[in-house]
Amino acid sequence: MTDQTGVLADVRRGMIPAHIYNDRELFELERERIFGRAWIFVAHESEIAKPGDYVVRRVLEDSFIVARDEKGEIRAHFNMCLHRGMQVCRAEIGNASHFRCPYHGWSYRNDGRIVGLPFHQDAYGGEAGFKRKGQRLLPAPNLATYNGLIFISMDPDAEPLEDFLGDFRFYLDYYTKQSPSGIELRGPQRWRVKANWKIGAENFAGDMYHTPQTHTSVVEIGLFREPKAEKRKDGCTYWAGAGGGTTYKLPEGDLDERLRYVGYPQEMVDRMKHSLSEDQLKVVGDDGFMISAASAFPNLSFVHNWPRVAESDDVLPFISIRQWQPVSENETEVLSWFAVDAEAPEEFKALSYKAYLMCFGSTGMFEQDDVENWVSLTNTAAGSMARRLLLNSRMGILEDGTEVVPALTPEQFHGPGVAHTGYGEYNQRELLNRWADHLERPVSTVSTVEVGGPAAGPAAAGTAAGAAPAGAPPNAVAPTAADQVRAQA
Amino acid sequence: METHSTRSVLGAHASRLQRVGATLPFDDERHLAAHRWLVDEAWLLDAQAYSDWLALLTEDIHYVMPVRVTTALGAGFDTSPGMAHFDEDWYSLSRRVARFLTEHAWTEDPPSRLRHHLSNVRTFATEDPDHLIVDSATLLFRNRGDVHEGSLVSAGREDLLRRTPEGWKLARRTIMVDDSVMRMQNLAIFL
Numbered sequence: 001m002t003d004q005t006g007v008l009a010d011v012r013r014g015m016i017p018a019h020i021y022n023d024r025e026l027f028e029l030e031r032e033r034i035f036g037r038a039w040i041f042v043a044h045e046s047e048i049a050k051p052g053d054y055v056v057r058r059v060l061e062d063s064f065i066v067a068r069d070e071k072g073e074i075r076a077h078f079n080m081c082l083h084r085g086m087q088v089c090r091a092e093i094g095n096a097s098h099f100r101c102p103y104h105g106w107s108y109r110n111d112g113r114i115v116g117l118p119f120h121q122d123a124y125g126g127e128a129g130f131k132r133k134g135q136r137l138l139p140a141p142n143l144a145t146y147n148g149l150i151f152i153s154m155d156p157d158a159e160p161l162e163d164f165l166g167d168f169r170f171y172l173d174y175y176t177k178q179s180p181s182g183i184e185l186r187g188p189q190r191w192r193v194k195a196n197w198k199i200g201a202e203n204f205a206g207d208m209y210h211t212p213q214t215h216t217s218v219v220e221i222g223l224f225r226e227p228k229a230e231k232r233k234d235g236c237t238y239w240a241g242a243g244g245g246t247t248y249k250l251p252e253g254d255l256d257e258r259l260r261y262v263g264y265p266q267e268m269v270d271r272m273k274h275s276l277s278e279d280q281l282k283v284v285g286d287d288g289f290m291i292s293a294a295s296a297f298p299n300l301s302f303v304h305n306w307p308r309v310a311e312s313d314d315v316l317p318f319i320s321i322r323q324w325q326p327v328s329e330n331e332t333e334v335l336s337w338f339a340v341d342a343e344a345p346e347e348f349k350a351l352s353y354k355a356y357l358m359c360f361g362s363t364g365m366f367e368q369d370d371v372e373n374w375v376s377l378t379n380t381a382a383g384s385m386a387r388r389l390l391l392n393s394r395m396g397i398l399e400d401g402t403e404v405v406p407a408l409t410p411e412q413f414h415g416p417g418v419a420h421t422g423y424g425e426y427n428q429r430e431l432l433n434r435w436a437d438h439l440e441r442p443v444s445t446v447s448t449v450e451v452g453g454p455a456a457g458p459a460a461a462g463t464a465a466g467a468a469p470a471g472a473p474p475n476a477v478a479p480t481a482a483d484q485v486r487a488q489a
Numbered sequence: 490m491e492t493h494s495t496r497s498v499l500g501a502h503a504s505r506l507q508r509v510g511a512t513l514p515f516d517d518e519r520h521l522a523a524h525r526w527l528v529d530e531a532w533l534l535d536a537q538a539y540s541d542w543l544a545l546l547t548e549d550i551h552y553v554m555p556v557r558v559t560t561a562l563g564a565g566f567d568t569s570p571g572m573a574h575f576d577e578d579w580y581s582l583s584r585r586v587a588r589f590l591t592e593h594a595w596t597e598d599p600p601s602r603l604r605h606h607l608s609n610v611r612t613f614a615t616e617d618p619d620h621l622i623v624d625s626a627t628l629l630f631r632n633r634g635d636v637h638e639g640s641l642v643s644a645g646r647e648d649l650l651r652r653t654p655e656g657w658k659l660a661r662r663t664i665m666v667d668d669s670v671m672r673m674q675n676l677a678i679f680l
Binding site: 187311 | 569571
């Protein structure tokens with residue numbers, strides 16, 4: 001493995017070795033040290049609203065059944081039969097009380113517990129040979145939710161999700177807690193692009209500089225009135241905890257006027273006033289900033305824009321949540337959901353969805369131009385010349401690190417973290433610094449899970465499952481306790 | 490059977506007309522007219538002659554392309570509830586076309602090379618003699634740049650054609666794509 005110390009040091013001073021956007025070895029490190037440790041979004045509770053509802057989602061290659069069990073609890077289980085490793089659930093969405101493996105017919109309840117094992121007595125000698133009781137599909141090592149967003153971590157010792165997200169939760173609430181009922185998600189649209197996953201995450205985190213250029217056409221056709229260059233630099237970017245994002249500066253007005261300016265009907269404004277905190281409301285009402293795009297490390301992004309949805313001057317806001325799911329160093333699967341406040345009027349929901357489809361997602365007019373850039377960048381980053389080029393990602397600071405525009409004061413910006421107006425790449429640097437921090441830190445050894453194997457204590461040391469003497473009766477070895485976890489040798 | 494327009498979020502305005510009876514014979518004038526319309530339309534889409542294409546749509550057009558999902562046999566659905574790739578009316582299609590006509594739709598500069606391969610055309614009468622339902626299969630090959638691999642979209646379509654004083658126009662289109670995960674960088678195209 002190549003020593004990446006120099007690459008990480010360059011990244012930390014805001015000089016980005018161009019090849020990090022298409023590098024096999026770095027991707028292997030990302031797989032192990034970012035996606036093997038960080039909290040990764042897999043679904044929203046509204047996607048599995050009823051008992052038995054499930055969706056199948058991946059973290060890189062690992063497929064998980066994310067389900068609501070009969071008691072209403074959210075579960076995420078590795079989608080692999082305990083017997084021969086077949087994928088237990090091959091649909092991507094549905095409702096089921098049980099999952100039956102098509103290979104040999106082992107079946108599991110939607111809470112993961114094994115319930116059917118054909119010929120248990122004849123094949124294993126019953127419980128004496130294979131202790132069925134208490135066995136379950138392998139749960140995700142860690143699972144937690146925030147505002148209904150379900151995250152899993154491959155690290156059983158991961159820090160609590162709330163600590164991982166940190167103060168970014170303040171901003172997450174704008175997208176996901178506009179009323180006590182939170183959001184409902186629709187989708188996702190899924191498509192694969194020949195681009196490195198980090199580019200989208202960086203772009204949504206803080207690239208307000210690209211908007212006037214990349215998205216000229218959507219302003220020209222009257223779809224969106226905001227991205228004019230001078231408007232974009234009046235907005236601020238902020239970074240707090242695990243994420244950061246961009247905002248637009250709103251015209252003069254009070255809180256209600258400013259929320260109505262982006263198209264929220266008064267009844268939704270009233271609910272936001274109860275659902276959001278005083279400081280969250282001050283960012284909009286007093287400071288005059290409206291959240292737009294954002295990213296949470298490593299690969300979850302958000303967008304909130306307010307285009308025209310019909311031949312009139314009225315605008316209507318929409319929210320999209322999207323994930324940049326890495327496939328390889330040069331390919332990403334985009335999962336793009338439409339999100340809307342669950343208590344919003346039905347007409348608002350429909351028009352907000354229309355706004356989403358026109359702007360983002362597989363057919364979105366903003367998204368079309370973004371992806372073209374990212375594919376091109378990834379392609380160019382593959383070769384040897386890219387290894388000689390350090391991209392300058394120091395926008396917003398002078399050579400000595402002084403800020404071009406000083407950070408907003410707490411009186412100017414009531415949100416946590418650090419915020420700047422003007423053009424800058426503060427957030428891209430923050431995101432990649434976290435990337436460097438993770439790549440630098442080895443992950444702890446993973447533990448393995450034995451399925452109904454013989455005891456692993458000293459008495460059975462010489463007779464691990466695979467090493468049992470041929471022809472030994474299945475009940476010759478004492479069964480182990482269910483779900484025994486041992487450190488890998 | 491309900492149409493996908495009925496099921497979609499934004500299809501309330503769409504015509505609800507349905508097919509009646511078996512396919513029209515291939516030498517039926519109505520089939521010949523519908524087939525010719527589709528081939529001419531495919532040529533316009535290949536040429537990215539989008540203004541001309543827009544002129545072939547009725548003002549109450551509903552253009553919907555559901556997101557397909559993999560579900561268990563017997564689940565009763567194979568599209569993502571409440572989500573589509575396209576769920577368009579005349580306004581939203583006209584914005585998409587207007588964007589391609591600006592000089593700043595970067596995703597199509599340089600333009601893609603497009604070929605809409607059209608087959609399996611079946612025409613049906615409806616209760617209204619001025620409307621026909623036409624099923625077809627389309628395979629879009631799209632290539633960009635010099636050495637990029639081309640990408641494909643395969644889809645079945647159901648169209649509702651309406652006879653107007655200016656000729657046949659498209660009043661409703663449902664595109665049932667054969668991918669759950671699209672393998673094209675964006676859908677800056679029409680099917």
